[in-house]
Amino acid sequence: MEDIAVAIGEPDADRVAILEDQRRLLAAEADRLAAMVRSLTRAINAEKAGETMNAEEMFEVFGDFDPSEHEAEAEAKWPEVFEQSRQRTAGYGKEQWQAAVAEGEAIAAKLGALLAAGTEPDSLETMDAAEEHRLSIDRWYYPCSSVQHVGLGEMYLADARFRKYWEDRGEGLATYVHDAIVANARRAAGPA
Incomplete structure (x- = not known):
């Protein structure tokens, strides 16, 4: 986020492109975290249901x-x-x-x-x-x-x-x- 502040402060900076790039990075991280939450939810549900299949x-x-x-x-x-x-x-x-x-x-x-x-x-x-x-x-x-x-x-x-x-x-x-x-x-x- 500090990089954004510096980049946006540049006179020739494409502010929209910089913000869109950061949004993409954050969205990818959010997807990664959501996948981890889903994996944990699956593991919890499998334990509760006594499922017989491993990963x-x-x-x-x-x-x-x-x-x-x-x-x-x-x-x-x-x-x-x-x-x-x-x-x-x-x-x-x-x-x-x-x-x-x-x-x-x-x-x-x-x-x-x-x-x-x-x-x-x-x-x-x-x-x-x-x-x-x-x-x-x-x-x-x-x-x-x-x-x-x-x-x-x-x-x-x-x-x-x-x-x-x-x-x-x-x-x-x-x-x-x-x-x-x-x-x-x-x-x-x-x-x-």
Whole structure:
């Protein structure tokens, strides 16, 4: 901060650039501290829940993705769903997590292959894959109705993190999966 005062005092100083640089540094430090708080929260929650996976096993299952980084946001936005998911997954060991993740990845790969093949999102095959996706969520995480699934599909478009997950598996896949989920929900609702 002393550097800022000196730099701003210079006659040719770009004050805005100096302040923006300092803001970036402080934001990075805040992110680092927030990550530490999340790690401690995870450790506390794991101890309280008697979780069976250690950090190394979590990395084996999820790689660089840390589901706990999204806990506070998920709990704030969807408290009932968050609690159902927390209760359902609390006792999962490494094998169950691996099975859940592998199933999700297989469904994502299937949807990606359907998109790549030019299959329409409202085709029977694609709607069936969307239904597999819904049932997988329902089986592993929380009860997922067709209406909830459509809401999740909306998030795949609106939230950059979810969009990235799908787009990393195929260009246009986030929109394709959303459209398939919507078509599947219409099918489940029956004729209007």
